[in-house]
Amino acid sequence: MTAGVSNPAWSGRRVTEALEFVKRLGRKLKQPCSLCGQPINYDLEYPDPDSCSVQHVKPQSLFPLSRWDPNNWAPSHLQCNQSAGTADSLGLGVTSFE
Ligand SMILES: [Zn+2]
Numbered sequence: 001m002t003a004g005v006s007n008p009a010w011s012g013r014r015v016t017e018a019l020e021f022v023k024r025l026g027r028k029l030k031q032p033c034s035l036c037g038q039p040i041n042y043d044l045e046y047p048d049p050d051s052c053s054v055q056h057v058k059p060q061s062l063f064p065l066s067r068w069d070p071n072n073w074a075p076s077h078l079q080c081n082q083s084a085g086t087a088d089s090l091g092l093g094v095t096s097f098e
Contacts (some may be wrong), residue, residue: 010060010067023052026075034074035084042075049079077094 005060008014025031027067028044055076058066066072076084 007065007067014068015054018054018068018070019046019052021070022054022073022075024067026052031075032078033080035076035080038077040075040077046078049077049082051078052076053081055081055084 023042026040030039034057040052041050042052046053052075055074056063056067057072057074060067063072069087
């Protein structure tokens, strides 16, 4: 990808902000997990396996330019996100809260 489009990797502070966005909306709308359909306890924090994580509706691997589109984000349990084989949705940056 050398298109020169600004599309930073899914990492760092932006991921933290994306997670806060999804959690805020999910809590307000009482959204269940987008993968298993079970409720999410939005009070749990990473890395609790039942905590909220950012699931990409369109996978980043196929739609990298949708990575930072809030319309492409949905809440899911961290463990569901991981077991769905979309670990890239989590981003390594989730572990590095700054
Ligand atoms: Zn789930």
